[in-house]
Amino acid sequence: MVEIRFHGRGGQGAVKASDVLAMAAFLEGKQVQSFPFFGVERRGAPVTAFTRISDDQIRIHCYIYDPDVLVILDPTLIGAVPLTDGLQPNGKIIINTQRKPEEFDFSGTENPSVYTVDCSSIALKHGLGSEAAPIVNTAILGAVAKATGLVGIDSIAESIMEKIPVKQEKNAEAARESFAQLMG
């Protein structure tokens, strides 16, 4: 079983990202589970969401404390909330940022692989959200597919077509572009 924890801010689409990733893995025949940290939604407030992917039935029903993969939709969360708590040794961290992976210091976590991609610019280029609040959830999933190999980019695109109600093509294109641009 692979456990993925998403960190974003209200309005960026972290919860939807966890659902779309789960659906993509389901399309590839996996057992999946996705759910948000159950709080009260507020735009801009830190949001956490979870996805589990497994070949076998998933029985566990608690939050993810020791993720294999961290997906950070908003780099301003780094240092503001304890993002890397429990990250498995050799875990993967995927960040929406203009910066390069080597610019991040995750000392305190054991040998993480850091990947970056500028999802905010990709989202804006495809007309997703506004300059003040780009919706980066679909773009970051291309990066997740590339960095983890958990699901294919075609499955992400298919899942977007199923789960995202508007601008489906644009969202799928954003995912494909971040898949191509990922650094790490």
Next chain:
Amino acid sequence: MKRVLTGNYAAAYGATAAKVNVVAAYPITPQTTIVEILSEIVANGELNAEFIKVESEHSALAACIGAQSAGARTYTATSSQGLALMHELIHWTARARLPIVMTNVNRALGPGWSIWADATDSVSQRDTGWMQVYCENNQEVYDTTLMAYKISEHADILLPTLVNLDAFFLSHTSQVVDMIDQDRVDAFLPTYAPEYKLDIDNPRSFGSLTSPDHYYEFSYKMHKAHEAAKQIIPEVHAQFAKEFGREYGMTESYRCDDAEYLLVTYGTIAGTTMDAVDRMRDKGIKAGALKIRYFRPFPSEEVRSILKNAIKVGVIDRMISFGHEGAFFTETKAAMYGETVPLYGFIAGLGGRDVSIKDIESMVDKMQAEDPSNLIWIGVKE
């Protein structure tokens, strides 16, 4: 057909597959999406049912009682304060022997105002005469909803069923659910055709004054129906397994055969406990898990036969009966009357507090160390 569904959608699609004739429900977090999707399903013609908009949960169940009395198969869903508001009619449903199926999303009662998981709402309805089931995952929610109609409507039972799922941990969590083709559901669950109903061509009186000469026997027969259910529920489970390949019991035991430390629980905590059992087994601790699905009728004999050979037994409750202990702990102890196995009661996860694998492992640590007469609160901030 397999789909990825939330627990709430699994419940709604279960009711849809059961081809209910009437839906009457009032929205309440975290049940709301059940009502939303069912209103869509009825509006778009996928389900040929009457969707009755009501002004409260009390009216929702009242509408179901009326419709069910007239021979309709009905469905409603609620949670927490909504279930509490229904209370008077929850008694009425069972005593009128109406096989209504209701989904309850287990949510804490306020204040402090909480929308999160806690079983106090449904356990508070313990003595109403309803059967009660607790689900661990979304497949179980869908399957249990279908089976609940078949069990409730059995001529030797005729009692309503409350199907419980944990707020958010199931209601808003997406999982793979294998939905059954409609023609196969129809073969498993025929059209509801009660022997007695409100019928203007064949007038009868229901719910009239009952003297002490008869009320006592009414209650006796309800209890006998619960006893019959203990026989019929496994038969329906067996038929479901034969038709659709998924096995259920009134309880489900996991690695119990040679277990020294057995944890008894229900709902989503049961699934997490099974993973915790695997982790403890890897460390050389002989742990096991017993999931209780049916709280009413309570499968005492089954519980006793599984637990009696353990060295120690812990019962995890996501509720507290104030002034005493967790309700499942009380029932488990009663089922174990005469046995010598020490039993521990754990209170965990109230008001949606997360219960992790580490929390469950800590329970077995405490069972190895502490006095079994203690009621143990897990993770409480003193």
